Amino acid sequence: MSGAFSVKILEWHKNTLIINTEKSRELGIRLKKLAHISFGNKRQWINLIFRKDISPNEVFISQDIIDYLLMPQFIDYEIRILNNEIVFGPFIGILINRKDSNINAKRLKLFLDYVNSYSLLNGAILVFALDKINHEEKTIEGYLYNDRVKAWIRGSYPMPCSIYRKISLSDSEKNYLLSCIGDRIFNSYYFDKYEAYNWLKVNKEIVHNVPYTDEYKSFVRIFRLMDKYGSVYLKPTAGRQGKGVIKVIKKEDKLYLMYREKGKNICEVLDEKSDIDKYLKKENYIIQQGIDVIRYQNRVVDFRVIMQKDITGEWQCTGIIARIGKEESVVSNVSSGGIAKDIDIFLKKYLKLYEIEIYMLKEKIVNFSTKVCKYLDEIGLNLGNLGLDIALDKKEKLWLIEINNKCPAPSIALDSDNRILYYRALTNPMFYAKYLAGFGEV
Amino acid sequence: MFYKINVDSNTSGRISISKTLNEKNKVSSITEEKKDIYSISAGVKSEIVEIVVDENITEDLIIISADVINKLSIPTDITYKVKFINNEICLGPVIGLLLKLNSRKLTEENIESYMNYVLLYKQFRGLLYVFAAKDIDFENNTVEGYYYYETEDGYGAMWKKSILPLASAVYRRIGVDSEIRDKLIKLTNNRFFNSYYFDKLEFYNIVSSVNSIKDNIPETQKLKSLKEIDDMFLRYNSLFLKPVNGSLGIGQKKITKEDGSYIIKGKFDDIPLKFNSRGEIENYIHKLAYNSSYLVQQGIDCVIYDERCSAIRVIMQKDDSMKWKYTTMIPYLGKKNGISSSYENYGYAMGSQDFFMKALELNSKKVYSMKMEIIEVCKRVCKAMDENGGNFGDVGIDVIVDKNLKIWILEVNKRHQHEFPLYIQDYQSFYSTKNNPIKYAVALCGFYE
Numbered sequence: 001m002s003g004a005f006s007v008k009i010l011e012w013h014k015n016t017l018i019i020n021t022e023k024s025r026e027l028g029i030r031l032k033k034l035a036h037i038s039f040g041n042k043r044q045w046i047n048l049i050f051r052k053d054i055s056p057n058e059v060f061i062s063q064d065i066i067d068y069l070l071m072p073q074f075i076d077y078e079i080r081i082l083n084n085e086i087v088f089g090p091f092i093g094i095l096i097n098r099k100d101s102n103i104n105a106k107r108l109k110l111f112l113d114y115v116n117s118y119s120l121l122n123g124a125i126l127v128f129a130l131d132k133i134n135h136e137e138k139t140i141e142g143y144l145y146n147d148r149v150k151a152w153i154r155g156s157y158p159m160p161c162s163i164y165r166k167i168s169l170s171d172s173e174k175n176y177l178l179s180c181i182g183d184r185i186f187n188s189y190y191f192d193k194y195e196a197y198n199w200l201k202v203n204k205e206i207v208h209n210v211p212y213t214d215e216y217k218s219f220v221r222i223f224r225l226m227d228k229y230g231s232v233y234l235k236p237t238a239g240r241q242g243k244g245v246i247k248v249i250k251k252e253d254k255l256y257l258m259y260r261e262k263g264k265n266i267c268e269v270l271d272e273k274s275d276i277d278k279y280l281k282k283e284n285y286i287i288q289q290g291i292d293v294i295r296y297q298n299r300v301v302d303f304r305v306i307m308q309k310d311i312t313g314e315w316q317c318t319g320i321i322a323r324i325g326k327e328e329s330v331v332s333n334v335s336s337g338g339i340a341k342d343i344d345i346f347l348k349k350y351l352k353l354y355e356i357e358i359y360m361l362k363e364k365i366v367n368f369s370t371k372v373c374k375y376l377d378e379i380g381l382n383l384g385n386l387g388l389d390i391a392l393d394k395k396e397k398l399w400l401i402e403i404n405n406k407c408p409a410p411s412i413a414l415d416s417d418n419r420i421l422y423y424r425a426l427t428n429p430m431f432y433a434k435y436l437a438g439f440g441e442v
Numbered sequence: 443m444f445y446k447i448n449v450d451s452n453t454s455g456r457i458s459i460s461k462t463l464n465e466k467n468k469v470s471s472i473t474e475e476k477k478d479i480y481s482i483s484a485g486v487k488s489e490i491v492e493i494v495v496d497e498n499i500t501e502d503l504i505i506i507s508a509d510v511i512n513k514l515s516i517p518t519d520i521t522y523k524v525k526f527i528n529n530e531i532c533l534g535p536v537i538g539l540l541l542k543l544n545s546r547k548l549t550e551e552n553i554e555s556y557m558n559y560v561l562l563y564k565q566f567r568g569l570l571y572v573f574a575a576k577d578i579d580f581e582n583n584t585v586e587g588y589y590y591y592e593t594e595d596g597y598g599a600m601w602k603k604s605i606l607p608l609a610s611a612v613y614r615r616i617g618v619d620s621e622i623r624d625k626l627i628k629l630t631n632n633r634f635f636n637s638y639y640f641d642k643l644e645f646y647n648i649v650s651s652v653n654s655i656k657d658n659i660p661e662t663q664k665l666k667s668l669k670e671i672d673d674m675f676l677r678y679n680s681l682f683l684k685p686v687n688g689s690l691g692i693g694q695k696k697i698t699k700e701d702g703s704y705i706i707k708g709k710f711d712d713i714p715l716k717f718n719s720r721g722e723i724e725n726y727i728h729k730l731a732y733n734s735s736y737l738v739q740q741g742i743d744c745v746i747y748d749e750r751c752s753a754i755r756v757i758m759q760k761d762d763s764m765k766w767k768y769t770t771m772i773p774y775l776g777k778k779n780g781i782s783s784s785y786e787n788y789g790y791a792m793g794s795q796d797f798f799m800k801a802l803e804l805n806s807k808k809v810y811s812m813k814m815e816i817i818e819v820c821k822r823v824c825k826a827m828d829e830n831g832g833n834f835g836d837v838g839i840d841v842i843v844d845k846n847l848k849i850w851i852l853e854v855n856k857r858h859q860h861e862f863p864l865y866i867q868d869y870q871s872f873y874s875t876k877n878n879p880i881k882y883a884v885a886l887c888g889f890y891e
Contacts, residue, residue, distance in 0.1 A: 003654055026653070116807060117814045314763055344870055355869035360561055362870070363877075367565065420795065423810040442765070 004076035004122045007088075010060035017086070018060040021050040027081055037061075037086040039069040040124070040158030041138055041180065046086075070139065070157050074146040076122045082438050090123035090437035092430065093140070093160030095185075098167055100129035100141070108143060108152045113426055118147045121430055123439065126160050127152060130173065133159070138180065162186075162436035164384075164429050166407050184436040186429075188382035190406045192237045194286050200400070203375050209368065210400045216285035219276055222248055226255070231290030233330075236283050240406070242331030244281055247290065258330050263337065265328040291399045293391040296350050300325035300332045302391040302401060303343060304412055305369045306425050309384040309432040311441045315373045317366045318428055319421045321412050322346035340415035365390055368398050376403075384432040387412075443502060444521035444567050445533075451508040455489075457482055457531065458496040458505040467526040480529050482506070484516045484569065485536035485607035486583050486629050493531075515584050515607045520591055522568050523889050535568040535887035537880070538585060538609030540626075542574040543616055545586070553588055553601045558876040560590050560599075566884045571606050575618045580625055583608045611635075611886040613835070613879050615857060627833075633886045635879075636856045637832035641686045643737055645854055648830045655822045658851050660740035665731045668724050670738050675699055680741030682782075685734055689855070693734075696741065696781040707781050742850045744783065744842045747801035750775035753783035753842050753852065754794070755862050756820045757871070759878040760835040762890040766824040768817045769878060770871035771841075772862050773797035783842075791865035802843060816841055819849050827854070836879045838862065 010016055017037060024030045029048065036045050044065050054060065059079075061071070069088075077088045094114065097103055111127050118125070128142030140159055143152035162184040163177065177185055191199075197213035200206050214221065216234055225232045226248065234246040247258040248270070255270040257279060270276060294301055306318040324346075326337035334340050343362065347353045353361070369388050376383055387408030389401040410425030434440065450456070457480075481488045489510050499505065504524070511518060516533065525532040539559060542548050556572050563570065573587030585608055588601035611633040612626055626634045640648065646662040649655055663670045665683060674681050683706075685693040695708045704723045707714035717723035730736055744751045753776075757769040777788035792801075798809040820839050827834050838858025842850045863871035884890050 113807070117811055119811075120814055120818055312763075312765060314765075356561065356873065359870055359873040359877075363562055363565075419806040420810050420813070423807065427810075 004078055005057055005059045007066070007071055007073050007075070007077060008058055008060050009066060009073070010062045013062040014064050015044070015046050016049060016060075016062045017046045017065070018049045018051055018054060020054050020056040020058070021052045023056050024048075024050045027079060027086075029081060029086065035084070035086050037065070037069070037088065039071050039088045040091040040160050042069045042158040043085070044068055070155075072124070072144060072146075072153070072155070072157075074148050074153070075124050075144075076118075076147065078122045078439055080439055087161075087438060088123075089161060090121070090434045090439035091126070091158070091160040091162075092121075092123065092433040092437055093126045093128060093142075093163040095130065095163050095165040095167060096127055097129040098131060100132045103127070103129055103143070111152070112150065113423065114430055115145050115147070115427075116423055117427055117430075118145065121434060123434070123437070124157070124160070125430070126157055130167065130169075161438060162433045164433045168406075183382050186382045186384040186432065186436065187386075187405050187407075191381075191403075193235060193239075193288075193402060194237050194284075196403050197286075199376070199379055200372070206368075206372060206375060206400070209398050211289035211291055213286050213288045216280075216287040221287055222255075222276070225287060225289065226250055229289040230292075233288045233290055234280065234285050235288060236281065237286050238283065240404075241335040242333035243336070245331050246279060247330040249290075258328075260329055260331065260336055265326070265330075267328075291391055291393050291401075293393055293399070294351075296324055296346075297327070299327050300329065300338075301346075302332050302389050303365060304340075304404075304408075305365060305388040305390055306408070306410070306413075306421075307369050307373050307386045307388055308425070308428040309435070310428065311431040311435050313432065313435045313440055315370050316428075317369060318425050319343075319413065319418070320362065320365060321416045321418075321421075322350075323412075324350075334412060334415045340412055342416050342418055342421075361392075365398065368400075372400060372403070382436075384436075385429045443523070445502055445504050445524050446521055447511075447516075447518040447533075448503060448505045449508050449511050449518055450505050453507045454509050456492045456494060456507045457510070458494045458499060460499045460501045460503060461495055461497050462501040463504075463524075464495045480531065482510065482514070482531045482533065484514045484522075484533040485538075485609045487514050487607040488530065489513050515605050516569060517589055517591075517602070517604055517606070519602075520567065520569060520589070523566065525888060532888075533568070534610060535566055535570075535884045535889040536607060536609045536611075537568070537570045537883045537887065538587065538606075538612040539570070539572045540575060540612055540614035540616060540618070541572055543576060543618070545574040545577050548572060548574055548588060556601070557599070558873065559880055561873060562877050562880065563590060563592065564596070566889060568884075568889065569606065569609075570880070571604075571609070572601065573606075575616070575622055578608070578622065578626075580629075583629065585609075610888075611883040613883050617857070632833050633883075635833040635835040635882070635886075636837070637834065639856050641735075642684060642688075642853060643686050643735075646737075649823060649826050649851070652822070652826045652829075655819060655826060655851070658819050658823075658849055660742055660850055660852070662737050662739045665727070665736040665738045667731065668720075668727050671697065671704075671727065674738060674740065678740045680743075682739045682741050683730065684737055684739060686737050687735065691776075691782050694782055697738075698741075709777075709781055742842050742852075743845050745801050745845055747797070748775060749778045750789055751780060751783040752776075752797070752801055753840055754797075754816065755858070756816060756839045756841050757858065757862070757875055758820050758824050758837050758839060759875070760882040761878045762881040762885040764882065764885050766821050766828075767878070768820070769874050770863055770868065771813070771816065772866060772868070772871075773801070774865070791862070793866050793868075802847065812843070812847070816843070816849055819851065823851055823854060835882045 032048050036043050080087045115125055125145040126142045128140050132141040139156050141156050143154050146153050159180050200210045232248045236244045249256050257270050258267045301324050304321045308318050310316050320343040322341045322343050323332035323338050325332035332338045347358045387404035391399045391401050410422050413422035413425055480493045481490045522533040571587040571589035573585045577586040584605050586605050588603050591602050592599045649659050680698045683695045691709045695706050697706050704717040705714050754771050754773045756771040758766055759769050761767050771794050772791050774791040775789045776783035798804050838855040840852040860875045
């Protein structure tokens with residue numbers, strides 16, 4: 001698409017950049033003789049020359065600069081003037097593994113989907129592993145996307161300006177990256193259910209839509225909460241995909257535990273002498289208020305709301321998918337046997353809502369989800385890709401069940417048969433990364 | 443928080459607020475000795491008032507003297523949001539929907555259909571009304587219109603007729619004369635959208651010099667004589683003649699050349715006209731250009747599907763973020779073997795997924811990229827309009843994807859049909875289309891959180 005530049009080698013010169021005169025006016029650098037250019041974390045002083053006879057989409061840079069900046073010529077560059085610097089980019093890193101040896105051709109091929117809209121992204125997209133960061137040189141040995149051949153080219157490159165991370169990082173690793181590129185890595189902090197609850201409970205506008213959550217310490221807590229809420233959930237604090245979730249209910253003065261194991265739904269009586277700990281794994285659990293959620297044919301229903309930031313750095317709802325749990329299952333996750341449906345289809349065909357009701361419910365869900373995301377921004381997290389699990393109770397009140405923040409999988413869109421939503425959910429974070437790299441839009 | 447208004451006939455020029463509201467907004471020096479000058483505003487109307495803090499009233503109540511209420515001309519049976527800006531208490535949002543020229547057209551029957559605009563009323567409340575251009579009283583800055591009212595339980599809803607203050611933001615869906623338009627722009631401080639109904643030539647002048655989109659704009663010239671046509675035939679195989687101010691494809695003609703003869707086919711013609719002599723064609727063009735304003739435009743080879751020309755209506759709107767957002771896109775096909783895609787009763791609309799996969803033969807990955815590109819080009823067009831001046835927030839852009847999958851912008855409709863998504867039974871997009879401009883209007887008033 002227009003607006004991108006190719007970089008050509010400038011012969012017989014050193015420390016020089018030549019750009020089309022009209023372009024220099026557009027960029028606002030017409031009066032400059034001297035400037036510094038940057039690519040990722042590499043910077044150099046250069047002399048500027050403007051010429052009318054070169055193509056407006058080409059920039060000539062002397063070899064010494066290209067070598068120092070490690071600038072590949074197969075990239076379609078955009079140029080931004082940021083703080084008196086001529087920035088070539090956007091330079092986006094995708095941190096996919098701790099070890100480079102785990103990255104094979106098959107995996108790399110999957111990442112081609114992330115650069116599906118390269119003509120709108122432009123710039124350098126670098127897939128890399130943590131162990132290939134060269135701390136002395138401050139370079140990375142990774143795979144840079146070449147749109148001309150639609151392939152990843154291995155090489156040594158500068159550090160990127162923003163990182164979309166898909167792995168956990170220790171505190172020291174996070175601090176190291178912070179020192180190198182600043183607060184431009186997202187999602188910056190992975191939080192669990194209990195942390196989330198502690199943050200949300202102080203927000204008056206949100207707290208009433210969040211189920212009461214506490215650390216599970218002992219059996220006694222179950223009784224206290226059962227009295228107040230009627231049913232209670234025990235969930236691994238750092239759990240995912242509905243694994244290990246136990247629902248506790250009361251029926252005719254007896255307590256029952258309901259959970260899934262090996263693809264089956266189990267319901268067992270719990271008496272005082274039972275050791276509940278035998279049902280729990282060796283990890284931290286939270287205990288959470290049970291919500292009487294709406295059901296479809298007696299199956300649990302909730303909504304996965306995909307919230308992502310766009311090229312302007314603002315939250316948008318990419319899509320909402322309804323999840324219907326397997327019969328008698330306590331969870332709705334697809335990985336636990338549930339099914340997924342596009343929300344429009346689910347509300348119309350399954351719950352038989354009118355189109356107006358569907359529209360208004362969706363607006364209500366998006367409004368609430370946006371409020372939650374903006375609040376998390378205020379706390380100081382740098383987030384760009386979240387999956388909010390929202391349930392509706394029988395009085396049509398919204399409940400925030402969970403905030404999936406460790407790279408929530410867009411594959412749920414495929415589960416609901418919506419390929420376009422899948423590609424959107426997969427590529428949106430790249431545009432937020434472009435924004436973080438200094439190439440956003442207003 | 444939404445505030446109720448109680449009217450006090452015993453006082454004059456006074457507002458009473460609760461202690462909590464006072465503390466929240468640090469309304470200062472409310473003492474007997476020294477009182478700051480305050481004003482209260484609703485829409486473009488504002489009155490100087492005295493503020494009193496009343497410890498006995500609830501947090502969500504504001505008591506206003508009857509004379510102030512009369513001067514502001516606001517209904518008191520609805521609730522409002524309140525903003526304190528320096529020494530001004532703003533009640534709002536106050537939004538006007540300019541939907542008709544004459545109030546005769548705002549009948550009891552019509553008005554029910556306007557309910558589609560208020561689906562999200564509960565989110566922002568305040569004064570939202572529908573009005574006609576002839577009912578604006580520029581001397582008093584008031585309007586006689588119908589404001590939206592909901593009962594407390596939320597089940598009853600109606601439009602109530604009243605004299606209301608001229609709104610802070612006006613969303614218009616009709617053409618008005620330039621005098622009224624300019625007055626509204628001035629009074630609302632440019633919160634009047636869509637502000638200018640530029641014609642096709644003006645549009646071309648706006649976008650043809652913008653580097654990021656000029657390659658997506660078909661070359662267009664004012665038709666004065668055969669000279670412009672011959673000039674353009676040097677570059678293009680086919681041309682379109684279009685009325686500068688036309689819509690729905692009326693008066694459009696496709697012109698091609700064959701062995702020196704000119705062939706012209708109108709939108710509704712089954713048989714084209716053939717002009718063999720230069721004199722004949724010169725006459726024809728001269729008559730056309732003389733009778734109305736015409737332009738000549740580069741012809742685009744649109745993708746043909748089901749023997750019809752195809753185009754896509756892309757609805758772009760601003761929402762509460764005050765940024766352009768993509769609402770929906772609906773491909774449509776024209777008359778069989780016709781010259782264009784504008785279809786009226788002759789053609790039909792299609793779902794976008796269907797169209798891209800069948801007509802453009804793209805797989806789902808490419809469908810996604812194509813959609814993204816179309817949205818990007820449309821966003822750039824919208825930004826170019828913004829940069830040109832005025833206030834735009836709700837447009838329907840006609841896009842053609844040619845046989846080389848290149849994207850062309852044909853036209854930007856400023857009064858586009860909101861019902862377009864209904865042609866493919868897409869109710870969700872229809873409701874979004876109706877309500878996004880309302881969100882934008884609320885944000886323009888400054889009342890979106």
